[in-house]
Amino acid sequence: TQLLEQSPQFLSIQEGENLTVYCNSSSVFSSLQWYRQEPGEGPVLLVTVVTGGEVKKLKRLTFQFGDARKDSSLHITAAQPGDTGLYLCAGVAGANNLFFGTGTRLTVIP
Amino acid sequence: NAGVTQTPKFQVLKTGQSMTLQCAQDMNHNSMYWYRQDPGMGLRLIYYSASEGTTDKGEVPNGYNVSRLNKREFSLRLESAAPSQTSVYFCASGLNNALYNEQFFGPGTRLTVL
Numbered sequence: 001t002q003l004l005e006q007s008p009q010f011l012s013i014q015e016g017e018n019l020t021v022y023c024n025s026s027s028v029f030s031s032l033q034w035y036r037q038e039p040g041e042g043p044v045l046l047v048t049v050v051t052g053g054e055v056k057k058l059k060r061l062t063f064q065f066g067d068a069r070k071d072s073s074l075h076i077t078a079a080q081p082g083d084t085g086l087y088l089c090a091g092v093a094g095a096n097n098l099f100f101g102t103g104t105r106l107t108v109i110p
Numbered sequence: 111n112a113g114v115t116q117t118p119k120f121q122v123l124k125t126g127q128s129m130t131l132q133c134a135q136d137m138n139h140n141s142m143y144w145y146r147q148d149p150g151m152g153l154r155l156i157y158y159s160a161s162e163g164t165t166d167k168g169e170v171p172n173g174y175n176v177s178r179l180n181k182r183e184f185s186l187r188l189e190s191a192a193p194s195q196t197s198v199y200f201c202a203s204g205l206n207n208a209l210y211n212e213q214f215f216g217p218g219t220r221l222t223v224l
Contacts, residue, residue, distance in 0.1 A: 009150070030209050042114070042200050042215030043153070050209060088152060095208040096141060096160055100152035 003027075004091055004101035012107040013079055021074045021104045023089035029099075030092045032065055032072045037086040037103075048092075079108045112136055114216035116201050122222045123191045131186040131219050133201030141206040142184035143168075143213065144176060146197040153200065159184055160206055191223045 004025045013019055023032070031050040035043035047056050049065035049072060056063045060083075062075040072089055089101040114135045123129055135142065140161050145153040145168075155168030159178040173195060175187045184203075188195060198220050204213040 004152075031211075033212070040217070042202070042217055044215070045212055048210050048212060092209065092211045095206050095211060096143075096158050096166070098155070098211055098213060100145075100154070102150060102152045 004089055004099060006087075006089060006101040006104045008104060009102065010105050010107075012109065015080060015108055015110050016078050019076050019079060019106070021076075021087055021106070022071070023073070023101050024071045025091060026070065027091065027093070027099075028069045030069075030094065032069075033090040033092065033098070034063055034072070034074055035088045035090060037088060038084075043086075043088055076106075079106075081108045081110050084108050114201055114203055114214055116199075116216035116219050118219060119217065120220050122224065123188075124224050125192060127191050128187065128189050129191065129221075130188075131199055131201075131221075132183070133185065133216060134183045135201075135203040135214070136182065137203060137214065138181070139203035139205055139214075140181075141204045142178065143202040143204070144174070144184070144186045145200045145202065146170065146195075147200060147218075148197050156186065156199075191221075193223045195221065196223045197221060 007022045033048045034046045037043040052069045053067045054065045060077045087104045091099045117132045143158040144156040157176040159165045162181045201216045202213040
């Protein structure tokens with residue numbers, strides 16, 4: 001089992017604030033994914049980062065893959081209530097090997 | 111397209127009862143997966159099927175069996191349910207790409223074992 005630790009576990013912020021979620025592991029991954037999950041639904045893929053040091057932007061969300069391919073971060077600028085949800089990172093270690101992090105539950109208060 | 115569908119959405123069992131969770135996908139994906147999600151533990155892989163006719167164990171296979179009925183359908187069976195199997199179960203499908211391995215999830219089945 002390849003463990004991915006996410007921090008913080010819970011985050012409650014006011015609308016308009018910025019935040020960063022971290023995903024750390026001692027294992028090296030081929031690539032790393034971020035999913036968002038809303039209550040009562042399955043996770044939905046947001047992004048896949050492939051190259052060490054890669055930065056991808058998706059509107060107000062910025063994803064970074066660590067140089068050593070062991071860690072990643074998700075930064076949200078000017079958070080909105082629609083960003084509320086459970087954010088999961090997942091490390092890809094070959095076909096059919098996807099290891100999920102422990103999750104960060106974000107609440108954005110209007 | 112419906113994507114990945116799961117039935118039932120909710121289920122309550124008594125210890126020792128059996129049941130089968132159904133999953134179907136209409137995206138022509140080769141690979142299908144069963145995960146369980148427990149608070150504070152993320153998603154853990156139970157079983158997966160890389161292609162029609164094959165199944166393999168994941169991280170937590172004990173107490174479960176699976177059947178890949180055809181390319182579209184992948185079922186999960188609990189032969190004798192235990193309270194430790196109370197969880198939310200997700201089915202997923204994907205293209206089995208070693209680098210991207212993007213997976214698409216169903217809405218989940220919430221199972222309670224009393």
